[in-house]
Amino acid sequence: MNIMSEIQTPELTLVLPVKDEEEAIPAFLSAMIPMLEKLDDPVAKSFEILFVDDGSSDGTMRVLREANQRDPRVRALSLSRNFGKEAALTAGIDHARGKAVIPYDVDMQDPPSAIPPMIAKWREGHDVVVGVRDNRETDGFLKRASASAYYRTHNALSKDKIPEHAGDFRLLDRKVVDVIKTMPERNRFMKGLFGWAGFNTATVSYRREERETGTSKFGFWKLWTLALDGITSASTVPLRVWSYVGGLVALGTLVYAAFIIIQTIITGVDVPGYASLMVAVLFLGSIQLISLGILGEYVGRILTETKQRPLYIVREELGE
Template sequence: MQKRISVVTPFYNESVAVGYYERAIASLIAQMHDYHFEIVCVDDGSSDDTLEQLIAIACRDPNYVVVELSRNFGKEPALTAGLDIASGDAVIPFDADLQDPPEIIPDMVKAWEAGAEVVLARRSDRATDSHVKRKTAEWFYQLHNKVSRTKIPENVGDFRLMDRRVVDALKQLPERQRFMKGLFAWVGFKTDVIEYVRQPRSAGKTKFSGWRLWNLALEGMTGFSTVPLRIWTYIGLFGALISVAFAVFIVVRTILFGVSTPGYASLLVAVTFLGSLQLISIGIIGEYIGRIYLETKQRPNYLIRHLYRKS
């Protein structure tokens, strides 16, 4: 029997890229005729005609399954929906913008057939990204891997091949606040790596602004480490020691030289500095409490409005 490979792609307002995507997938299927392909396209509440184009493809191509979510839930829940729907022996998360080239998928499948349960696609060249994006990504990976026990491979995105047992393991993870790169790394399994050069977008513009990337980075930091909370414990301890030392200094100076009139500038600096530290620490604690609050609601990660496939 032919092995089934599922390609999972979230779509959000990718109308101009759908045609390029369909042609790239058709070329891949023609090249790998020894395998049966299932193309799971998840429309994440697009406001353009992305969904209509995907439905039209699904009506004429039995390889396609189109999942329409009830609204825009975000890329991580949309990817989770695709992984839940995918039925392949191997599953490949894949972006609609074709920056991750489908041409390396045959090499990923070969590594899988050779025994790898996860095949990572690592970007050896990110020249298509801006300098700022490259540097901030580098800083994020370094910081995350220092404070978290779950190490995220650098320059590796969602694009990878996962064996069915890996996908089944991911489906057992119940959290609502999902940072998929971290979850992929957390489950582990036997891993191989293939390097590639990242391409420019086939069409359209990225949907990830700097603000969304910042929030995603916070999600990764707070979702896989409690070190930020511990750091503020040490900062508080250090501040307390400084305060005690300063109090001893004041007592000694008063005994030796008498009482002097203190200045307002030093008092203002001390109050504002310590107040700022307190607000930052409260904010970090609030980030974790917010995660607890959202997890206790036990709401589903996504809701499916309709599933489209050719009969």
């Protein structure tokens, strides 16, 4: 009975979205499971590791089936296609059974050694424990600069603040997980949803390591798209700002029109030059196109929400 209880309600669930990671999974399990088993905490005897295969084209599911047969604490979901990391992470959170849930990456750049301090903070009564990188030395200059700019921009535009240099790596108490599971939006930015939920939050700093196996699936374009999703899902300021821009341009136009009228009255009719006319037309046209593009971003997200399609589809589940 006690064993069944531990299996049904583990203390901790690690959620790992994976895509084409057959080489990284065995190394991850051989490092993570012994570390969890040595914890001076009930988690050592009651945990599960839930992988979400997000449409892999290699042997990822084969490796996970073998791992599940060896150790039933290793569970897996196989999605019907590649839905993206945010959807895969949502699927993992929806199916996690633990009293606490930690989203994690199989590359172990976020070190396993940061997990015990997170659990300790949780035991002290914190509902959310956020992992915050104390440096970004493993990133190039451009990525460091763009990440810093994004965090500052997001927090300036949104009421739902996210800690700088924090990713999805964090511990979430079950009551926080239950709140996140009620959020129905299809355009997901998980760090923003975590921030919106609130609750009693603590932080744990750590040093991120270089990736040892595989390659990152997040290129520049995916990061850019994720940044757009983060800002548009968390704030309507980009829409509102163009009202102010339009007002300032209109005011400038009125001032310039008054200047032309006064100049015409004093000096007579003056024919404007072609260059100044083209500059004005191109400038106003650019403003209109930028504002339409921002409006289009929001309209596109409205379309996605109104379709009410499932965020993900599970093809196979191991360790039900």
